[in-house]
Amino acid sequence: MQVSHKRASVxxxxxxxxxxxxxxxxxxxxxxxxxxxxxxxDEWLSVPTDKGANAGxxxxxxxxxxxxxxxxxxxxxxxxxxxxxxxxxxxxxPSTLGSFLRSFTFGHVRQLDAVASRFLAxxxxxxxxxxxxxxxxxxxxxxxDTIIEVHGYAxxxxxxxxxxxxxxxxxxxxxxxxxxxxxxxxxxxRKGAANSxxxxxxxxxxxxxxxxxxxxxxxxxxxxxxAYYGHAAVSAALAGGAEVSVTVRMDPAxxxxxxxxxxxxxxxxxxxxxxxxxxxxxxxxxAEVAETVFTAFSSRKKDEQITGRLVVRxxxxxxxxxxxxxxxxxxxxxxxxxxxxxxxxVLDTVGADKTHRKHAIIEQVNADLKDSxxxxxxxxxxxxxxxWLVAAVMAYNLTRAAGLLAAGHFGKARTGTIRRKLIxxxxxxxxxxxxxxxxxxxxxxxxxxxxxxxxxxYPPQQPA
Numbered sequence: 001m002q003v004s005h006k007r008a009s010v011x012x013x014x015x016x017x018x019x020x021x022x023x024x025x026x027x028x029x030x031x032x033x034x035x036x037x038x039x040x041x042d043e044w045l046s047v048p049t050d051k052g053a054n055a056g057x058x059x060x061x062x063x064x065x066x067x068x069x070x071x072x073x074x075x076x077x078x079x080x081x082x083x084x085x086x087x088x089x090x091x092x093x094p095s096t097l098g099s100f101l102r103s104f105t106f107g108h109v110r111q112l113d114a115v116a117s118r119f120l121a122x123x124x125x126x127x128x129x130x131x132x133x134x135x136x137x138x139x140x141x142x143x144x145d146t147i148i149e150v151h152g153y154a155x156x157x158x159x160x161x162x163x164x165x166x167x168x169x170x171x172x173x174x175x176x177x178x179x180x181x182x183x184x185x186x187x188x189x190r191k192g193a194a195n196s197x198x199x200x201x202x203x204x205x206x207x208x209x210x211x212x213x214x215x216x217x218x219x220x221x222x223x224x225x226x227a228y229y230g231h232a233a234v235s236a237a238l239a240g241g242a243e244v245s246v247t248v249r250m251d252p253a254x255x256x257x258x259x260x261x262x263x264x265x266x267x268x269x270x271x272x273x274x275x276x277x278x279x280x281x282x283x284x285x286x287a288e289v290a291e292t293v294f295t296a297f298s299s300r301k302k303d304e305q306i307t308g309r310l311v312v313r314x315x316x317x318x319x320x321x322x323x324x325x326x327x328x329x330x331x332x333x334x335x336x337x338x339x340x341x342x343x344x345x346v347l348d349t350v351g352a353d354k355t356h357r358k359h360a361i362i363e364q365v366n367a368d369l370k371d372s373x374x375x376x377x378x379x380x381x382x383x384x385x386x387x388w389l390v391a392a393v394m395a396y397n398l399t400r401a402a403g404l405l406a407a408g409h410f411g412k413a414r415t416g417t418i419r420r421k422l423i424x425x426x427x428x429x430x431x432x433x434x435x436x437x438x439x440x441x442x443x444x445x446x447x448x449x450x451x452x453x454x455x456x457x458y459p460p461q462q463p464a
Contacts (some may be wrong), residue, residue: 031126147161291310
């Protein structure tokens, strides 16, 4: 592409009052209104009146800014340009929204958690967030935490966690089905140095409670990594009516169980795509799996012990000196094991291993959030950042719902892709006979899904 004019023939002026740069916010925030975002915030939030007046409108403004790509308080000024005031009311100044966030306490953040839970449930009635899984299909709840990097010492609660990076720790629980990308069920911001499993029991309980609002009657499988291999997290999942699949740590009991697996029980599996092994920095295309009956937490009281299956995947331990003629006397393996309560008639050994490895889908959600609203933690106040996280989650779920309503084109797309194709669409506002019309770019490549989303929320008028 080449510029088609001379420099002297071009000038600019910021003086058009009828232009907007994010026309896609109109159908998306209409969806938020239909899901009751403002009413829920007004009902549940009790932020002091001097800073929390019109709490519902302020929460909606924060969510709208994040849907449009805001990752700081200053970015909320995006809601106050051109003709935005003709499409939306209560476009608050960034300073007002910042003061609103800083007025939050921990109790107010928990109230906002309740808003996010009910908002997701309402979105679930308007968009197929989980698709249409069959009666025999699992709905997957994945729990993991991630470090949001911060700089300097002004952020309350920041510290060095397991990653060695100074930051704050966000704990998330997502839900997904086989045909759809995940949405977020529950969230919690913690100190940067917090242990991964801290507060996981409460979060899992909250997540499964929210899931019951979104859908009922489906089999639920909670998947965790080894950081959550403990009685608190596993028992919370089982108490919530879910099955469990959790990576185990190689403690003596697990090692004894692996040693007791007969050689004939191992089955060879080949990956469709090679898997990168970070321990040896090589690509692995095949492995072996086997399983044995296992009782987890055997050191606890008998009624707190949990019996299930220990599924083990082993990979040959390659000798880097083989090329020099120094071959090993016998083959050795590295073992990766996880514990599951799913019956073998539902998922066999190979199927259970394949299903458990898909827990990594939650890492895509972590990356997605850090590429949008969680690129920064905007305040030095911990409670304000906690509220920012909850608003970011609501914006993520809202964007995901909008993508599903756009003729199904964006069921698995990143929210950044949805923003680029559906939200960041410039438009000129025209008025005729008291009706507003948006003039969007001609030959917009994603006109069909944009029109499908708009028509879903603004059905064309039927002739008289």
